[in-house]
Amino acid sequence: MTVLFGTSLPVGPTPAAAPASCGRTPAAAATQRPSEGSVHSWDLSTGVDGPGTRFVTFLAGCPLTCLYCHNPDTMRMRGGKRTSADAVIAEARKYTRFISASGGGATLSGGEPLLQPVFAGELLHRMKHELGLHTALDTSGFLGARATDALLRDVDLVLLDIKSWDRDTYRHVTGRPLEPTLDFARRLAGLGKEVHLRFVLVPGLTDAHENVDGVAAFAAGLGNVSRVDVLPFHKLGESKWEALGVPFTLHDTPSPTAAQVAEAKAVFAARGLDAV
Template sequence: MDNIGTSVTPAGAATRRPVSGAVHSWDLSTGVDGPGTRFVAFLAGCPLTCLYCHNIDTLRMRSGTRMSVDDLVAEAGKCTTFIRAAGGGATISGGEPLLQPVFAGELFHRFKHGLGLHTALDTSGFLGARATDALLRDVDLVLLDIKSWDRATYRKVTGRPLEPTLDFARRLADLGKEVHVRFVLVPGLTDDPANVDGVASFAASLGNVSRVDVLPFHKLGEAKWQALGKSFTLHDTPSPTPEQTALACEIFTSHGLRAV
C-alpha cells in the first residue's frame, strides 16, 4: 500500500519521503473530468462492483503500474502551460482514488502547490472517511457519484451500501467544499422519478453542489468486460432516450440545481 512518512535531517527539519502508488493510466481530458482541459490520473483499485462500470480494468490495485509521485507529477508538468491556458487542472480518478489516500493526498498537494493547478477528486464517496482534512484542503472540487437514492437499488448497482457516500457528502458540505454530483441514468434501474427526486432533494439540501451531471448510461465499456472474461449483465439495457434524460434534468432543476 502507499505510504508517506517523515525523516529528520541533522538540522532538525522534517522532510517528506517518496510516495508511490498503483496507477492504471493517465491522459488529457476535456469537459468530462472537471472544468477545462485536465491532466487525469486514473488510480488502480476500487471497492465497488458497479454493474455498468466502464473502467473495470481498474478494479484491482494489482493491475496497476507502480509509480512514484515524482514521476506522475513530472508527466503532468509537461503540459501545465497548455492546461492553464485551457482553464483546466488536474483530476485524480480511478478506480477509486481514496483506496490509496496517502498517494492521492500527496499528488493533490504537488499538483496544487507545486504545479499551481486546480484540483479535482473523482470519487464514489464510499471511502470518504479515509480522506483526511489535509487531503481535502488540497482539493478544489469533488466530483461525487451518487448512483441511486433507493438503498436496495444502490446496493444492486454497486455491491455496497449508500450511507458512507451520504456521510461524506455531508462532511464536504460542512467544509464548504464545492461539489459536482454525478448521476448515471440507467433505464429500468435508476430512472424512476422518485429515485431521481431523492438524489435531487438530498443534493439541494447540502448547499455546496454547484452542478449536477446527468450521465446517460452507455455500453462503451462492455468490450473491457468481455476482454476480462466477465459477463456484462446490462448488455440488453438501452441507453436512455433524450426525453428520459431531459426529464431527469428537469427534476434536478426543480430543486434549484444546475443540471446538465
C-alpha cells in the first residue's frame, strides 16, 4: 500500500450511538441510529486496497495471529477507539470528489472487519449508497460466515487473503484452520462476487511450488477471481511487534528476490489468472 497523505489519520472523538442492523435500504438507514465499533485508524491510499485512491478504514481486532502481520497493533479490538459510523462517514465525505475522480472508493480493512459485522455492514452500506463509492472488503475469510448476504450485497469487491494451501503451514502462519476461508471463497463464487486474491510469498514458508500451485488451482476453479496480488514478504512491521513487546519470529527470514516473485506469478498465470 502506498500512502498518499502521510501516516494513518487519527480517529477523532465521536458521539455515542446504538447498534443497528446492516444491509438496510437507504431510507431505513436514515431513520435508525448508526452503529459504532472499534476503529484503529483511517487513511487515503493507493495500491493493493482496491482500484484507484481509497478511503481505507482499519477496524481493530483480528482472530488470526499471522507471523508476518505488518499491523500487529490492530490485532486486539481494545487497541482501537470506540467510533460511530457517523464519524467515519463524515471523514470519508471530505474526500469523495477526489476519490471518485481517481476511479477509487472505500475499503474496510483491519484487523478483520468481519469481527465487527454489524458495524462493518453499516459502513459498507453508507459508503455505497450515501456516498456513492465503490466498496471493497479486505478479509482473511476466516469469519466469512458472519457476513450476511445483505452485507455482501453492499460489497463491490472482496480482497481475499489465502495465505497458504498446505493446511499445516496455514495453521502455523495464522494460528487458525484454512477451511473457513475456502468455504467463504466458494460462497463468494456462488454469489458471483468479484475477488482479488492476495498471496504473501514468504521464502522458506509459503514459496514451495506445490503450495503456490495449490492456491492457484483453487482460485482458477472459482471463476470470480479477476486478479491475484503476489505480495513479497517484508519486515516493515517488525518495529510494531517490538513496541508491543512481542518477538518477531520471522526476523531472520529474507524478503523474496525478484526472480522468486516472478516465478510465483508465473504459477498463477499458468492457471489462467492475472497475477500482478
